[in-house]
Amino acid sequence: MSTVRLAGLAKRFDTTAVVSDVSLEIAEGELVALLGPSGSGKTTLLRLIAGFEPVDSGRVLLDGDDVTNRPALERRCGMVFQHYALFPHLSVGENVGYGLANERLPRPALDARVAEVLAMVDLKGFESRAVTALSGGQQQRVALARALAPRPRVLLLDEPLSNLDPSLRERTRGELRDLVRRTGITTVLVTHEQEEAFDLADRIALLHRGRLEQVGAPELLYDEPATPFVAGFVGRTSSLRGRVVARDGDLTRVQAGGGVWPARAALDVTGDVLLLIRPEATRFATDGSIAGTVLRRRFAGATAFFSVRLAGGAEIEVAAAPAAAREGDAVRLEPTGVGAHAWAADGIAGGAS
């Protein structure tokens, strides 16, 4: 187990900056998820840690040991690849034992370690099976066992669940979480699925265009997004253009879409703002102050998401019980007081949605 420290890491491919000035500290035993949309640089960042790509500038430290210029094979990073990269010509046992060769263990000790790690991933007795004959979920667990067998300093997971079908992914996620907790290994997980990051990570590092937008616990990113991008990427939001009309303690009151919304905003935010509203920031109320019409209802089990057109034509999304309204209903809405965030409209290009 080790700490990971990234200091000012940067990487360009040709003229494109893929990772820009990323600094991040990961504590011993912590699981950090690198979250971001496609092309945000999260896999490149993981590969920089693993040593598969040379850094252009910055440093990578494992346990305070500067490994920036060390080749991948000397870094002792266990990696689980997106497509697993299991050696198809080797058996399960040979795959898992591959990384133990440098330890020059006697055969019984090597076999014992392989069996121990396979048991950890619930594949006891699978040593002689062909990896190509395993299911996707089993292959994923062999990849995990192979990465863990040499007792790496850090475990790097590159979208390890993306190849599994949804039901298997849910179950495997739980097993992965338990395994990582049990071994206590410092882990960096790359994912573009926020649900996966929320479920597994102690902290999330959200990347956008190669830069870190925000680092923090999942709750922090959801409740206190540092930028409109974070608010838009983590969780669902509707965006409205509005204007600050008052401050009320910690909250700023914003006039938008025919109503006034209490929102979190920096103290210096005044004038025109971009208001990002989560579905739970508004509720249906017969005596609500904001009028609207239900355009669509999207059923999602215990909850439904209602698209409501407000006066002036703007649309917002409201989460409520599935039977709360029907398409075409004229409704009244009331802000709940949480889940709305405002940023000064100046300098925000595009905005989030």
Next chain:
Amino acid sequence: MKSDAVLRRIVAPLLLLVLAWLVVEPVALVALDAVRSGGEWTLAAVRAFVAEPNEWRAALNSLWLALASVVLAGVLGVSLGLLTRLTDFPGRRIVSALLALPAVLPPLVGVVAFLFLYGESGIFARAVMASTGADTPPWRFEGAGAVVLIHATTMYVYSYLLVRGALATFDPALLEAATALGAGRWRALRTVILPLLRPAIGNGALLTALSSLASFSAPYVFGGGFRVLPTEIVSTRLNGDISIAMVETLALVALSLVALLLASRLGGAATRGAGKGLAPAPRRTRSRRSRVAIGAAMWGVTLWLLLPHVTLLVVSFVRQGAWTTTALPTAWTAGNYLTLITDPVRWRPFGTSLWMASTAAAAAGLLALAVGVTARDPGRPLSRWLEGGLALPWAVPGTVYAIALATMFSVLQPAAGRFVLIGTLWLLPLAYLIRSLPVIGRPVVAAIRGLDPALDEAAASLGAGPWRAFGTVTLPLLAPVLAGAVALAFVMGLGDFMTSIILYTYDTRPVSLEILGAIRQGELGVAAAYGVVLTVLSTGAFLAAERSRRFA
């Protein structure tokens, strides 16, 4: 009847009949001729073969030559394939392309090029004579060593191209996984790359072994006292011992089948990871000095391998009779090319080779396409038989087919599918067609099977009948593979020597025979000019196929 049923019940048996007629019957007749004489069953020829030490020697020589060629060409081809894909050095891309050039060098042309370079009156021998003042050549470039050297430096291209092809779809994550697990460069090579390249290496070895067993040009020109089965067959036949020649032919087929069986056991099935199918990026060597060293070594090897091509070009510009004692020619001329262009008798073989090769390639393409569509479902027994029919000529050397076809088409027995074609224009193109069936059939059948069946269903759901779906969906998608395979078949026919020397007539005298004739008459420049033009035509065919692949 539905189109699928038509294919299964009518077209498939018909195609099987055609393949049995073209591919199986000639070889079966050879087998029969070996054990029949004057209408009687006899093992006299077999006994004569077994009792003759020279026959055993020729068979063992063939085997030894195949093994030596497989080892040397394999080591060379695999190393060059790995180095050009996995390391980075100045000019890597150019070296990679240049190393593939022997693929377009027709076999006899390659042999002639070696003659000009290493032969007794070749550039090297003359250079040594000029520098030492000796008046006799310092060596005789002949025998087993010479033939193996020619095989290794021309046949490495099989392993080279196959290894490069396999590395192009090699999942780079496998290498990264090995590295992350602490494997250094050599361990990753030994434990991950080479085992996964086993099918490519095995196929390369098989191609080399079969080509070497069938090789006629190099042993014919450079063999000297080193006799191998293909040359033995031709000489026995010329001596009139037809039955013995048939037994020799069967012995050669048996050796080829052994090679095929061994390779299928050693090569194993391709094992592929679930990777993204991206080639691993060439690893940039850290120190500048080692990059330069690798680059210098690779350029050196490449230039050495291409020296015969360069020599051929040089000799094609030498004036007749002007190159006698000096190491390099002193008098230059474009006359050799002008002779080819202006003398209709000399130009004619090009026309002959072109029409025969293109007719054979087109017909083989159509046949392979028909078999591919009919045998699309690999699970059906008929599909396996059809596929086997296409692949059989692979295991039967060209000399054998030539003799088999000469035997089969020398009598008129229409009921047995036998007609008198010997002495006509059609026998040689037919031989080219049969010989090219495996190279054209394998990729085309694989490509048809690789097409998503949903595409046909989509076309049908949009109202397209089977012919329209085939013409507008299947054929355009197959076009790149088909073009490449037909180009390869065309090049094989264009440069063919081993079947041509047995089956040619005055009207079907191909370029390769013209080259041999020019050498025998001492017209080295003309022979080289023929070789250069043939190489250019072959390259042109490949480039045209590549172009159509890009457009597709």
